[in-house]
Amino acid sequence: MGSRGLARLHGLFAVYKPPGLKWKHVRDTVELQLLKGVNAGKAPAPEQRVRFLLGPVGDGEEKALTLTATSVPTLTNHPLVCGPACTSLKIGVGHRLDAQASGVLVLGVGHGRRLLTSMYNAHLTKDYTVRGLLGKATDDFCDEGRLVEKSTYDHVTREKLDRILALIQGSHQKALVMYSSLDLQTQEAYEMAVRGLIRPMNKSPMLVTAIQCIHFAPPEFLIQVQCMHETQKQLRRLVHEIGLELKTTAVCSQVRRTRDGFFTLDDALLRTHWDLHSIEDAIQAAAPRVAAELERSLGPGLGTQQLQDPGRPWDSRGPSSALGLESCAG
Amino acid sequence: VSEEEAIQIIADPPLPPDTYTLRDYVDHSETLQKLVLLGVDLSKIEKHPDAANLLLRLDFEKDIKQILMFLKDLGIEDNQLGTYLTKNYAIFSEDLENLKTRVAYLQSKNFSKAHIAQMVRNAPFLLSFSVERLDNRLGFFQKELELSVKKTRDLVVRLPRLLTGSLEPVKENMKVYRLELGFKRNEIQHMITKVPKMLTANKRKLTETFDYVHNVMSIPHHLIVRFPQVFNTRLFKVKERHLFLTYLGRA
Numbered sequence A: 001m002g003s004r005g006l007a008r009l010h011g012l013f014a015v016y017k018p019p020g021l022k023w024k025h026v027r028d029t030v031e032l033q034l035l036k037g038v039n040a041g042k043a044p045a046p047e048q049r050v051r052f053l054l055g056p057v058g059d060g061e062e063k064a065l066t067l068t069a070t071s072v073p074t075l076t077n078h079p080l081v082c083g084p085a086c087t088s089l090k091i092g093v094g095h096r097l098d099a100q101a102s103g104v105l106v107l108g109v110g111h112g113r114r115l116l117t118s119m120y121n122a123h124l125t126k127d128y129t130v131r132g133l134l135g136k137a138t139d140d141f142c143d144e145g146r147l148v149e150k151s152t153y154d155h156v157t158r159e160k161l162d163r164i165l166a167l168i169q170g171s172h173q174k175a176l177v178m179y180s181s182l183d184l185q186t187q188e189a190y191e192m193a194v195r196g197l198i199r200p201m202n203k204s205p206m207l208v209t210a211i212q213c214i215h216f217a218p219p220e221f222l223i224q225v226q227c228m229h230e231t232q233k234q235l236r237r238l239v240h241e242i243g244l245e246l247k248t249t250a251v252c253s254q255v256r257r258t259r260d261g262f263f264t265l266d267d268a269l270l271r272t273h274w275d276l277h278s279i280e281d282a283i284q285a286a287a288p289r290v291a292a293e294l295e296r297s298l299g300p301g302l303g304t305q306q307l308q309d310p311g312r313p314w315d316s317r318g319p320s321s322a323l324g325l326e327s328c329a330g
Numbered sequence B: 001v002s003e004e005e006a007i008q009i010i011a012d013p014p015l016p017p018d019t020y021t022l023r024d025y026v027d028h029s030e031t032l033q034k035l036v037l038l039g040v041d042l043s044k045i046e047k048h049p050d051a052a053n054l055l056l057r058l059d060f061e062k063d064i065k066q067i068l069m070f071l072k073d074l075g076i077e078d079n080q081l082g083t084y085l086t087k088n089y090a091i092f093s094e095d096l097e098n099l100k101t102r103v104a105y106l107q108s109k110n111f112s113k114a115h116i117a118q119m120v121r122n123a124p125f126l127l128s129f130s131v132e133r134l135d136n137r138l139g140f141f142q143k144e145l146e147l148s149v150k151k152t153r154d155l156v157v158r159l160p161r162l163l164t165g166s167l168e169p170v171k172e173n174m175k176v177y178r179l180e181l182g183f184k185r186n187e188i189q190h191m192i193t194k195v196p197k198m199l200t201a202n203k204r205k206l207t208e209t210f211d212y213v214h215n216v217m218s219i220p221h222h223l224i225v226r227f228p229q230v231f232n233t234r235l236f237k238v239k240e241r242h243l244f245l246t247y248l249g250r251a
Helices: A001-009 A023-039 A112-124 A156-178 A187-195 A232-245 A276-298 A303-307 B003-008 B031-040 B049-059 B058-074 B078-087 B089-093 B096-108 B113-122 B125-127 B131-145 B149-158 B168-180 B187-192 B196-199 B203-216 B221-226 B236-246
Strands: A009-016 A047-059 A066-074 A089-095 A100-109 A126-134 A136-138 A147-150 A206-215 A220-228 A249-258
Touching: A001 A023, A009 A023, A009 A112, A023 A089, A023 A100, A023 B196, A089 A112, A100 A112, A112 A276, A126 A232, A136 A232, A156 A206, A156 A232, A232 A249, A232 B221, A249 B049, A303 B236, B031 B058, B031 B078, B049 B089, B049 B113, B058 B078, B058 B096, B058 B113, B058 B236, B078 B089, B078 B113, B078 B125, B089 B125, B096 B113, B096 B131, B113 B125, B113 B149, B131 B149, B131 B168, B131 B187, B149 B187, B168 B187, B168 B196, B168 B203, B187 B221, B203 B221, B203 B236
Parallel strands: A100 A249, A136 A249
Antiparallel strands: A009 A100, A047 A066, A089 A100, A126 A220, A126 A249, A136 A147, A206 A220
8 A cells, every 4th residue: 555655656746835834844744744645554464474383293102393384474564563664755845935935836756856857957937926015124125024214105106116117127138138148140049039938048147037016006016026046035125126216115025926837826735735645636637737848948959849839838927816815905 | 413303403593682673573572472463563662772672571471461451450441552552661660569559549539430541541651650749740730720629630631741741831831821921810720721731832832823813813811711722723724714814804
């Protein structure tokens, strides 16, 4: 039972990380739940061992002792003597999320950990919804830090915010082209740029591919960011800089990852679903998409594959309506 | 050497002189086999090397049987003996007379037989404490909580862990409730009789939960006294439900 459960447990799946938990705790909790599921099977039937026992054969005055081979039940491999069959599982984590951020966290089990490195090398973009609060500035850019200054924000309007965001997107566009080390004079590069497929395939600082404001109700505003090679701290610093550009101050109250490559919020498992069956189903559901996406991203040079791209995940989508349960009533 | 004598030489591989597991000895020791059939988890006991040595040297007929019959007399069922012995394997090194004195002491304090069985089941180390220690503990709880004798008895029956655990966390928690959270004495008594686990809760989690419930959800003290279960649940559950209710607009 245990080995059957383990055999199917290889692949990638996504989990919803709630805010306030470190990503390591999430990984350990998932591992514990999986171990419980794997060790919960029935105990196997008691084994038999062949033992040579002395037995009297022949009656009367002549008693001869012979060795007879008998199979005797043995307790050497009884689960109460050895302990549970499985004591640890190898689970790896994809792009990390820090303690206060929440959202999609990709985990890989067993052989799926190899796919994690391929995912990292595919350099796919991620989607975040970032909620900001105007009028305050703190030392670590989030609203639970030490207050540094306060300011008024009456002069801020939606148009100003949109203008600033367009400026940011434009400057990052230039950086995208620079870091992707493509010669823009060639025809293929021009076609890729037209379709918005340019992105750096090696290490680069944080780059924003698309940014737009979904909701603006001063002092709160909600922006959706598509970026790559970022950390959540840099996103919060981005909010701070937006505030500075608007000649006021801003802090970030919530960072939420809505998409990581091809894992969206719908694929992420909630805390109630962190058990063997749901994770196995999730792995099986995600497996074909993972294979297709990695083949597409990591096989450049194959012309036919590049021409067909239905619904690339980094096309600028409309504002996502998933405001989520963690937002206060907007 | 004649043929008959040759057959009588048993040439099994020798038992390893020392190992980390009890697996190697299980087949050769009747004691261990009977314990496994009872349901004792040897993989947990072998983590304590002294315990494992003790179990190997004991003889089932002489020592273990008497203690098992004694536990059965107390009221522990056959299928519960396994879990009990896994936790408190040290009971085999106790003297039968001492165990009988302790049970007699508990009975003299007007604990019924069923209560004693329940307490021993929930707190396996209870019988390993001497009479003096049990007396001190019961006295401490009676003085500290200032409850009547009957209520103290009910409390101890419900949570016998209070008697076996250390007293420092309980004292700390009492101070926290009184000074930091600001509950009055009769309020604390009411909450403890309803939910005794509050006394052994983690101080940091307690303060975090109370902070969220009182300041963010703005629930006054007297409502918390009515439902002390909030201190028992995890903080994230309370948070999730509260945020859900605010999202619906019904906080």
